[in-house]
Amino acid sequence: MDQDGAESNFSATGTVTGDRVVVTVTGEVDMSTADAMFRAATVHNATAATLDLRAVTFFDSAAIHALIQLAERYGARLEVHPSFQVRRVLEISGLSSQPWLRD
Template sequence: MTEVPLWSAHVTALDGHRTVRLAGELDMAAADELIELLLAELGTPGAAAVEADLGAVTFFDSAALGALIVAYQRAEETDRQFSVTNPTRTVRRVLEITGVYDFLVRPA
């Protein structure tokens, strides 16, 4: 039996800006792959900024939050930008409760 992934990512690039559109359930099962994906995008030659678009995320836990923080820290260390856009209500609540909303989410 083939296991269907509960989340997906689609990456687009324009000039030095990369957008990672995430969908589905971002949880402990997805966290390691999510970190790997975000760090790879931040490490792409010529990438000055990476944006994680969370507009289609249906579930978001502390492991997924940790992945975003790891990406944010790597961006800071490498003089690049990392931000979150379009957080769903579920995601926004987690980001606000944990106190990271203001530095992760780019104003619309």
């Protein structure tokens, strides 16, 4: 599944294996694309999710909100692999110690 947002450099592509959806996100995640990232991660009644954000170049408060919603939905079954930019935003917002954040 590919969710293209308003930004041409954004994509969120999800693949479901068993009960886990793995979403690879590229480009800018902002108020115009955060919902597409959320939708890509909440397909097919998945009960676990992995977000690969290593190719994300911009991450704003709308993206943080979508990420928190995913954390509430999946709990301990969420894994997030951030880019340097995403990790920095999460550090600034006080979310860098969340158990779902991976190296």
